[in-house]
Amino acid sequence: MKYTIFLNGERGFYILKKILKEKKLKLNNIIYCKKEIKSKLRHIINLKKTLYIKNINKNKSLLTLKKKNNDLFIIAGYPQIFASNVLKIPKKMTINLHGGPIPKYRGGSPLNWQIINDEKKIGISILEVNKKIDGGKLIEKTFFSLNQEDDIKTVHKKANYFFYKLLKKALTKIRKKKNRNLFLNKSGESKYWHQRKDIHGELNYKKKSAKECFNFIRAITKPYPGAWIKYKYKKKRCIIRLFKSRIMNKIRLEKKIFLKKKSIYLPCKDNFLKVTKFQISYDNPLSK
Secondary structure, three states: OEEEEEEOOHHHHHHHHHHOOOOOOEEEEEEEOOOOHHHHHOOOOOHHHEEEOOOOOOHHHHHHHHOOOOOEEEEEOOOOOOOHHHHOOOOOEEEEEEOOOOOOOEEOOHHHHHHHOOOOEEEEEEEEOOOOOOOOOEEEEEEEEOOOOOOHHHHHHHHHHHHHHHHHHHHHHHHOOOHHHOOEOOOOOOOEEOOOOHHHHEOOHHHOOHHHHHHHHHHOOOOOOOEEEEEEEOOEEEEEEEEEEEEEEEEOOOOOOEEEOOEEEEEOOOEEEEEEEEEEEOOOHHHO
16 A cells, blocks of 8 residues: 655654554655755655655645555644645545544644643544544544653653554554444544644633643643743843643742742642743743
């Protein structure tokens, strides 16, 4: 079965390294839309197999992809929405490795949102892609535990591991044409979540519990820009980026932020949150 994989970041690189070992599959091309990806691909595969396509939906891109005789398109973290005429190119289908359980977490930044929402388990899905955003038929899904020590970096790492396990199951079903048993039933409410940006990272700690603040910080810590608060430090207005924290076991008494021994204490709605990793800067996310 011939396939093309569309990638952009670590999810795509992880899947690519694994799928190249599958003898029953033949890679046609790797598609990327950001030029800096090329240098990373050089260490994984012959660059003749790679294609830089800035806009996947342009007519020129369409003609290029049609020449490749693909059975399957695999989307692994690719940041563009495919038009219907692109989805029709592969003989079998286009599938997407989506970082959320469907239909509860459709849309952007699903892994981040699941942590923010204090989910006890993180869900991921593999879908057949159609014209609706994350509205296609469900092929595979699984859940894994979200532990207290996890943050978005460790969650991504776990998700990548389970994504490949799911992908192997999905590819076996697709290759053997088990259409009758190919799709799973969707259950629960369908909800769409917006793609998170740095401007959404402001932490309103006074109106949130310490647990809510803890989840918010770990959900968008590095490699993301991090949660942030506005503050006046040494008589200058600044932005403090928050990367790691822990909940204090004592009731809040003071109403103001205070710094002590290289830590920041945030007076949340119920008690204090101790921020142990942070960065004070004078850039303003709202201006970007």
